[in-house]
Each structure stands twice: as structure tokens, then as C-alpha cells.
Amino acid sequence: MSVSSDHGEMSPGFFDRLRAFYRRSDAAKGYVLLSPVMLTMIALLAAPLILLTLYSFWTQVGLKVDTNVTGDRYRELYEKQAYIDIFWRSIQMSGLVTLVTVGLAYPMAYFVAFGVKKNKFIWLILLTIPFWTSYLLRAFSWKIILGYNGVINSGLISLGAIQEPLSFLLYNQTAVVITLAHAYAAFAILPIYVSLEKIDRTLLEAAADLGDGAWARFWRVTFPLSLPGVIGAAVLIFVPTTGDYVTPALVGGPTGQMIANLIQIQFLKIGDWPLGSALAISAMAGVAILVMLFATALQLAVRRIR
Amino acid sequence: MADNIIRIEKVTKQFAGGAKAVDDAQFNVERGEFFSLLGPSGCGKTTLLRMIAGFEFPTAGEIYIDNQPSALIPAYQRPTNMVFQSYAIFPHLNVFDNIAYGLRKSGLSGGELKRRVNEALGMIKLDGFGARRGDQLSGGQRQRVALARALVKRPKVLLLDEPLGALDKKLREEMQIELRQLQKSVGITFVFVTHDQEEALSMSDRIAVMVKGKVLQIAPPQELYEAPGNVEVASFIGSINLIDVTVKSVGAGEAVLDGAGFGQLRARAIDDLKAGEKLVAAVRPEKLALVSSRPGSGSFVEGTVKASAYLGDRSHYHVFVKGRTTPIYVAAQNAERALTGGFDTTKSVYVTWDWQSLILLRR
């Protein structure tokens, strides 16, 4: 086999074959384009999450971390009733928030999808704007509304409706639920709107033709077909709210604390990162399982609507 | 007195913007007949169908369904059912539940419901397809499910909105025959909307031709084809040759006419013909014949073949006649087997016809 030393005359080598493959292959070109994003996300998302998981199996000893794998942190969590209580409390509050938000968002999304003929765009913009504004400020505005000397109290007093300020408005679970429901309201609308908008209107005509009045048409055709949007909205609200830090910190008081507040304490105050990691991983896993159960249950229930 | 299951009484539909989708329609549909609404896109036939179904309401006039005025009856309470152009199969339900949809609240027992649906599945020859979903079916199968879903409710009238439009030619022809047989065996009145004239001609008991919102003529297929009421209908159905003529004299059932380039023409008289009246004489291409030598008698005209198309079973010829810019279309059966043929484009040919094949039409 001759090996030419001329530059222009190499027998088809590895790089030539690679180049030919690249030119032919759609997938190869796609991967190359995708690589900057993939690398970024691997470095900034996958790697940190993997480290997080690892940390949850390690131990904090003074200022150092003992990397012997152990399940002690998890055991520590499940043995302390306080942690379990906070987990369920967070789930409950988020569940309530999800219910209220999705329940109110559905009619609103229905209105824009079916009731608005012209200028749908304006309605959609009006509903999306809150989504993009500072969450911190929106949560904070409730703090000043519900406060002891806040908007509601001072308003009611100057109207003469009450003599003393109401103290039960702020620093409890109710305040957290109200604030979260308000802050996340916009999240629910878009997924539901999209799935409603996609529904083929002739299906409703067919249902009417086959004998269904307006309400029956809604339950038997519109609602089942909008279910993916409803589930999407529910997940979009439930998951972030269980892990919310800002609202419980601002308006929750001692009884309204959620998981995220505990995690923050572990990381930034106490410094037991392994325990904090275990807390985070457990919470994520718990939420994921609950979400899957919920989605499956809802789908099975709606499948019976014929 | 005919038993009219649908009466369209001076129905007009005007949309915002002024255009009249349906203009003063007046006709009846008899119980048990296969009635077609035929016309080009935008002629108002679908609008008329939707008014019968209850999805639109007339701006003027009244529609009687089984002698009940329908103005106050919403779509979901009418004894009509529709097969939609897009089929409108519910994607979240399987075939069985789709067909059963309209029966769910009718108080049938579970067993009876199942029996009816399975019967319907058998009728459309989709036994065993009950568990499949819409996206697992072909276009033709979805069309049949839509049909079964409507028929299982045993409506008084079945409305079909261009149901075969999305199917390929062979399947369409099969379905045309099947639908016709189905209609005869089930005995339900069908109101069928289409823009395809062959479809309407082959399936219907009677056809209503609609153009630009107006009903031009209602007649059984053969009458529509051979005795169109005016030039518009004549040109819409099939192809036709139109010759401008002036009446020379009218005799016993016969008229003598003057046609440019044709000399004198002889035709069957129609009502109220007066000498000097200007009309159109029309003749279908298949009623004409081409011969190379000059005939001794009968109606004929001399011309030259400018273009021809060989279609296997028949051939089409464009014959130019002096005094006419538009060619005469002749459609001749290739009755004799020949490997080559056609007419010499340089020599004269003669177009012949039976004088009774001419139809006189007013514009």
C-alpha cells in the first residue's frame, strides 16, 4: 500500500470520510448545530443536578464534606416529623393554589378562544404581560395589601367598617395561597387557551347535529379535548409553587413556611449542604410522583365521558 | 299530491356585506328521494344545506321539515342528521363511541345500544373496527364512520355535504354506488350537495342546479341533461355547442331558423316562438357525427377538423365552420377497431345530426 507524501493526493482518509458523512447526514448537521446549546445545558444544568444528587448522599463535617456514600441524610429527613409536615403542607398549599388558579383560568381562556372574534391578540397580550413582570414585586404588592397597616386594613378603617386592623390577613398560609394564586394566574391561561383554540369547530356542529345542547357539547366534546391544556396548566402551576421561596418568605410568617425556605436555611444559614440537597431531591421526587399520579387519574376520569 | 318532507319556501340568505348566498329559493324534496344540490363552489348549495340542518338561519323565507316550520327549532332538536365534508370524527373517542354518540341519551338499554351500533358497523362493512380511533382509519373508512354515526339515529332526512370530495377517483365511484344502494335499502331521504356533475347525474332522483345563489332548474338527471331549461344550465351540465339563431318561421311543432355559418336549421319548436326572435340552438357533442363525404340529406354543415383528442373509447374533435370563431365540439365513439385514424385536417368534413337533437334555449 503506497502512502503518498504529496498534499493533494492522500488516499481517502478518515477525515474525508467524516466530511462526506457529515454532508450526507441530516442528523449530523443537526447535532453540530445543537452542540453549543447542549454543552451549555450539560455544564449548567445536568452537571449541577448530578452534583446535587451526589451531595445528598454525602455528609457535612465541619467545613468539609465527607464523600462516603450514605443514606443518612435521607433517613434524617424521614425521621423528623417536622420535615414531613412541611412537605405535606407545601403540597396542600400548592394544590389549593393550582385548583383556584386553573379553575379561574379556564373560563377566561374559554372566553378568549370562543368569545372574542376580533382583537384576540390584545386580550392575549393583556393576559401575558403579568407573566413577564417581576415576580418579586408582585408578591411584594400583596405584602403591602394584606399588612397590619396595609391597604386593606387602612382602607376598611377609614371607611369605618372595622375599628381595629385585622391581624389574620398576613403571615399565614392563607396569605401564601392568595399571593401565589394571584402571581401564577397568568401561567394557567395560555396552555388552556392553546388547547381550546385548536379544537375543530365542526366537531361541535356534529355534536349539535347529533342532539347535544350547549352544555352537553361542552362536557362531551370541548372539555375532553381541552384536557391536555388543563393538565399542562396544572403541572405548570403546581410544580413551581411547591418549590417557591419568595412568597412564603414575604407573607408566610412562621406557619406559612414551605420546603424552599427550609432548603434556603440549610444552604445559606446552617451550611449543611448534604442535608439541604437531600431535602431538595426528596421534594422533587415527591412532587414528580404526585404529578404523574394526578395526571393519570384525571385522564382516566375524563376518558369515561362519552 | 307529493309527500314533501322538506319545503323550501322563498328562502333567502344574506350575509353581512350584502352578498346573497341563497336568493329566493323555492322547491320541495319528496320523502324517500335522493335529491342533489349541484353547482360550482360558492353557489350557495352548502349554505342551503346548513340552513336545513340548523347551523344557519334564513334571512327571509321559511324551511319546513316534515311540515314543521324550522325557524324556532335549534340544530340539536331537528330530525335531520349531517355527514360533514371533513367528517368531523371525534378524535378523543373510538369508532364505537363515535357511532354511539347520538344514542347515548336516547334511553336505550346498554345491550340495545350495542346491537344498534354493531348493526351500523356491519352496514358500513367495518365490523370489528369499534376499538379503533380516528387517526387509525383511512379517509374512506372515516367517511363511512361519519355516515354510520348519522344514520344510526334514523333521521328523517340525511344531509350530505360533499362527502366524497376527499376520496380518490376509484374509491369515489365505489362509494357513489354504495351510497345509492344504501339509500334505497334504508329508505331515508338524502339531500346531497356536490359540485361534481357526473356524481349528481349518476346518483340522484332529482337534481337542483344552483348558480350564484339561484336555483336554475330542478329535474331528474336525464331531463336535466337532455332538456335543460336555459343556456346557463345547459352549459353547466356536460359540454354543449351553442349556436346563435334567429327564427325564420314556425310551423306545426317545428321551427326553421337562421344560424350564422349554418344556413337554415330545423328544430323542434318551443312555446311562444315568434318569427324574428333571437335564440340559442344547443346540441350535445355526442349527438353529432363526422363524415368525410357530403351527405345527401338531413342536417349537416361543412367544416375542417382543427384539433382532435384520442381518449380510447371515444375521440373528441374541434371542427371549424365558416362564420364561427368557436369550434364545434364533436364526441364520437370509436366503434370500429382501428390502429390509426382521424380526419385529414386539410380536407373538408361534414358534421351531421338528427334535427330533433337540437334544443332551442332562451338566454
Added chain:
Amino acid sequence: MSAKPAHAPARMGDPGSGLKLFAIAYLIFIYGPVLFLPLFSFNDSIFVAFPLKSFTTKWYEQAFADEKMIGALISSLQVGGIVAVVSTVLGMFGAKAVTRYQIPGQGLITATIMLPLFIPEIILGISLLILINSVGISLSLITVTIGHIMLCTPFAMAVLSSRLHGFDRSLEEASMDLGETPWMTFWRVTFPLAAPGIVSSLLLTFIVSFDEFLLSFFLAGQEPTLPVYIWSQLRFPNKLPSVLALGALILIASCVLVVVAEWVRQLGTSEQKVGV
């Protein structure tokens, strides 16, 4: 003239007028509470309480006299600018790859990239903190920027994907058929048509980064971003009104930017019909 039955709606599925009232009430519910911020930012009192005192702009003056606040504002602007550009570029690569090519495993890859939108920020914050600590970098605006890039890239990719999705590939093919290299085709054909989506992505990722609190809280060093600074001021009652003033300004600015971004985004959709 036949009467239309009272119970026949104009179109299938149309809601009644009751729903319109609900819709308006809903909008009031969404926007109402936030409007108290601007309202009390002009109130001459350090208490957010009725009845209103006299009108004043002194809180705005006070806010802008605060050097630390200005510093935090500038930091946020810098971080936001960098994050907007980087995440839009990354998102563009990703969107192009996903819409233009058939990539095996596409669904999984896209889901992974979109993951930050579905994981609570606290988890993202602590895991990044762990990573940064392990690598040995100290916390600063740079670490904040990195965190924001991770958070905003999925946003950018989502906006740009939906933009490129309706893109007529034959336009690019025509360009190459007429002799242009892929690189020049991108600049002469793809980029101008995708421009509205790019502008929209830049604006939206900027807003997300500018308003972002929790990640910044975990990842910031000595120099805070504006939201982190505001958070630190929240426990000082006398600072409250200037926080309101600042907040009101931020809200209005965000609204304007979002409206512009959405308007630009839908602007291009009719343009794409050119050539069809």
C-alpha cells in the same frame, strides 16, 4: 323575516355575556393589586395606608439618589444585556437545529433543554451553587450571569422555535440554488425573516434576567443585582416608599418591553406569507 330562536347562538361554542363580565373582572383581579405600587409611590407618607396624603415625587428622587441602588441597577442592566445576547444566540442554534433537521432523540433533547422552565428555581440555585463551589470560583456578577444564561436559553429557544417552525425551507433552498453559500444564505434570507423573533427573544430574555431574583440571591457575590438589592431593603420601613417608586418604574418598563416584544413577534408572522 324569520326570527332567530333565542337559544340559537351566533356560532357553535359561543359563551354568553356573563362570561364577558367574568373576563373583565378577572383582568381587574390580575392587574389591581399591582397598581397599588405606583399609587402609593406618589403618596407623601412612609406608610402604605389609606387615606392618601398629598402627592409627591420625593420618593423617586430618593431612590435615584441612592448610590447603591444605581450600582445595582447598572449591574442588572449589564447582566441582562449579556444574558440576552448569549441566550438568544444559543437559542437560535438550538431552534435552527430542531426545526431544520430531523434529529434522532429530538424530543428528549428538547425536553432536557426546556427543563429549567419546569424545575423550581430554588433547586436550580442550590445546584449551581454547589457546582460553582466545587469548581472553586467565587460568587460574583459573573456567576449570576452564568446562572441566568442557563435559565434564559430555554425561553429563547422556545420563542425562536415557534418562529422558525412556519419557515418556508424552499426560500433557503432557492437562495442556494441561485448560488449563495449556506453562511450567506443565513444572512440574506434566514436572518431577516427571523429578525422579529430574534428581537423578541432578546427583549424577553432581558426582562427575565432583569427581574430574576432567586438565582441571583444564591449566586451573587459582593455586587447585588437590582432585585437582590430591593430584597435587602425590604426590612427597612423608611426605605419602603423608595422601593415602591423603584418597583413602579420597573413594572412599567417591563410592561412596555413586553408589549414591544410581543408586537414585534407577531409582526413577522404576516411577512412570512411572502412568496406563497
